Amino acid sequence: MEKTMLTRGLSLLFCASITVTACGGSQTFSEVNNSPTPAPTIERTTGEPFQSEPPEQEEETTTNPVDSSEERIASDVGITSDSIKIAVVIPDLKGLRDVGFPLPAALSNQHLVERFSSYFNDWNAAGGINGRMIEPVEISWNPLSTSSMEESCIKATLDEQVFMAVNGPGFSPEFIPCFTQDSDTLFLYGEVASQALIDLTPDRLFTLNPPAEVAGVVGVELAIEQAIITPDERIGILTMSDVSMQAASSTAERILETAGYETTTITVDGGSGDNAASNAESAAAVAQFTAEGVDHVFVMIPFIYASGFWGEVGAVQPEWGRTLIDSAPSNCTPFGASRTNPAAEGALCVTSYDSYARPEGGLRDDNEFQLTCRQEWLNHFPVFNGQSDVGVPSGEVGLETFDGEFLNSDYAPWECTMVRFIKEALEGAGINPTRDSFANALRKVSGPMAFRSNGTGAFGPSKNYYSTHMWVVRFTIVSPDTPRGEDGTFNGCPAPVNCWIPVTGEWFEINE
Secondary structure: OOOOOEEEEOOOOOOOOOOOOOOOOOOOOHHOOOOOOOOOOEEEEEOOOOOOOOOOOOOOOOOOOOOOOOOOOOOOOOOOOEEEEEEEEEOOOOOHHHOOOOOOOOOOHHHHHHHHHHHHHHHHOOOEEOOOOEEEEEEEEEOOOOHHHHHHHHHHHHHHHHHHHEEOOOOOOOHHHHHHHHOOOOEEEEEOOOOHHHOOOOOOOEEEOOOHHHHHHHHHHHHOOOOOOOOOOEEEEEEEOOHHHHHHHHHHHHHHHOOOOOOOOOOOOOOOOOHHHHHHHHHHHHHHHOOOOHHHHHHHOOOOHHHOOOOOHHHHHOEEEEEEEEOOOOOHHHHHHHHHOHHHHHEEEEEOOOEEEOOOOOOOOHHHHHHHHHHHHHOOOHOOOOOOOOOOOOOOEEEEOOOOOOOOOOOOOHHHHHHHHHHHHHOOOOOOHHHHHHHHHHHOOOEEEEHHHHEEEEOOOOOOEEEEEEEEEEEEEOOOOOOOOOOOOOOOOOOOOEEEOOOOHHHHHEEO
């Protein structure tokens, strides 16, 4: 396989998941995936890793003018003359609590729905969108039950007949085609899907993260360029049966083998709905990789299925290195870090997610858009008592530090970003919006992005994902008895929980 496209300055090749998750040459993703979508290029950006002011836009976003004299009609499924029905797809976390995941009580179904519906209520109080009220419909699924994901789609599309569905973090990409392809329903997804999945319904699926193929390409090319892996080493790939992760791992495997590396790929079955069995498979992969003589392993599975793998890594302490590829829900988020086994200490991840930590120590401040998100979070959720602290796991109330300080949940960046462009696209879709007019308006949206992609994002005519940048972070552990240091951090992290810290602070721009 030829190298995929990546630029770094003139000649360098370097390019840097709540649930309960290209470098060199001239090859396009159409060659990799038999997809008509052109490959992006990635180049380094300079300056601070996160801008203190919102990014400037080259030109203002334009939307279709609305004719206020036009009569409102029932213009599409889920739209009446006075309402728009939107499915808010959330995880019902009871199943994860039942198997021992320590999740805060504040992460109730009501709270997760209100991360979207509180904004809808604000819009409705101001007269709605072009005179229509937004009607949220709660659609929940059990993260440990694949059948419940399909059932959630059936409820949203057949029973409720919604106009569109939104999910911040966590829903499995495997079941998105039930919405988009089978039911012709718009799905706005806060995580990562494969480009192949997007290409099935390019006017129905839009994501925040870059496609899994991009993550796979960037991850392995980074490892080659930075000598994380060296020639003649054998490479392991730990993946899952999920379509998005299969896309990432197959792309990474092809690039590695073309570059002369021998590979061993182990696929964990995530379709059975048996979390214990999946974790047993990921744990067994450690011995198999060791038996195969690998020197480095790329981990491409969500943390809820990787606990077995990391537990075994901690037990046997293999000599081979580890790099995560952010092709699964919540892998490289603060929430994911707080739930990842400490045995992953030192592992790298290539991701579009941000970090409050600075590689040289200390913490960065919120930019203007993030400050707005944080204040809206506090306005919408009095349970946090007017306090929101950076890096504190989602939903935590009164997290006590070793020094006796109490910290409350960070805000939710997915939802804050998504509601901004949902509103803009609805306003631009016309007085009588349709799914097609909404998709057309959404493609014109660009602007700020919370806690991701160097603070900026943009869709485009052939770009169904909002992120525009990626970088590299390192997993850092923090014991509960770590005091806050003079630089305001806990062993480099913003809160006394494990976190991701930037390796260099450089962001790499994805260019269409």
